[in-house]
Amino acid sequence: xVQLQESGPGLxxxxxxxxxxxxxxxxxxxxxxxxxxxxxQPAGKGLEWIGRxxxxxxxxxxxxxKSRVTISIDTSKNQFSLKLDSVTAADTAVYYCARQRxxxxxxxxxxxxxxxxLVTVSS
Amino acid sequence: xxxxxxxxxxxxxxLGDRVTITCRASQTISTYVSWYQQRPxxxxxxxxxxxxxxxxxxxxxxxxxxxxxDFTLTISxxxxxxxxxxxxxxxxxxxxxxxxxxxxxxx
Numbered sequence: 001x002v003q004l005q006e007s008g009p010g011l012x013x014x015x016x017x018x019x020x021x022x023x024x025x026x027x028x029x030x031x032x033x034x035x036x037x038x039x040x041q042p043a044g045k046g047l048e049w050i051g052r053x054x055x056x057x058x059x060x061x062x063x064x065x066k067s068r069v070t071i072s073i074d075t076s077k078n079q080f081s082l083k084l085d086s087v088t089a090a091d092t093a094v095y096y097c098a099r100q101r102x103x104x105x106x107x108x109x110x111x112x113x114x115x116x117x118l119v120t121v122s123s
Numbered sequence: 124x125x126x127x128x129x130x131x132x133x134x135x136x137x138l139g140d141r142v143t144i145t146c147r148a149s150q151t152i153s154t155y156v157s158w159y160q161q162r163p164x165x166x167x168x169x170x171x172x173x174x175x176x177x178x179x180x181x182x183x184x185x186x187x188x189x190x191x192x193d194f195t196l197t198i199s200x201x202x203x204x205x206x207x208x209x210x211x212x213x214x215x216x217x218x219x220x221x222x223x224x225x226x227x228x229x230x
Contacts, residue, residue: 049219
């Protein structure tokens with residue numbers, strides 16, 4: 001059973017870069033056709049899909065964040081990462097990493113999630 | 124982007140009740156809808172994908188249906204652990220957008 005765990009600073013200053021890492025255990029990050037994604041959720045609000053990365057480094061970002069987001073993958077460490085530039089208070093949220101798996105009648109769907117990590121943007 | 128409009132935003136029900144949550148897509152998306160359950164302080168958990176396929180380990184009291192633009196999640200015989208927030212998500216095209224969520228509370 002694959003497990004995902006987010007790590008990184010819980011507090012980031014405005015205008016700085018938010019950096020998070022997701023460590024995958026119980027399976028290889030290069031296996032099959034899986035993508036690896038990031039999703040965030042402001043307190044008491046809904047879910048926003050940020051983007052995803054494939055094991056070969058191909059990425060796909062939400063256009064609303066595309067100018068500030070970079071998602072990368074380190075297959076040697078079985079990890080993938082999120083960087084979000086020029087953060088503001090509006091970026092305060094719980095950030096989740098997840099595995100996107102292909103299903104024959106559903107295309108790619110997030111089927112395994114990390115527990116989430118709260119990132120607060122404040123001076 | 125494809126908009127997913129979920130209703131109701133909140134719902135009160137009793138143990139043993141049958142409830143239905145709906146999700147409408149802003150364009151046709153075949154059966155590319157998933158449903159998630161989120162308990163307080165926890166990550167979302169996949170219940171259903173492909174509009175109607177139950178994820179492994181999910182109780183059979185959960186069911187999904189629909190295609191095109193209109194989708195439903197039905198829970199039959201509510202159990203205490205079912206009181207949570209539910210989200211739909213479309214996987215037809217990127218960005219993979221979510222509905223606003225439905226909070227299911229005990230009456």
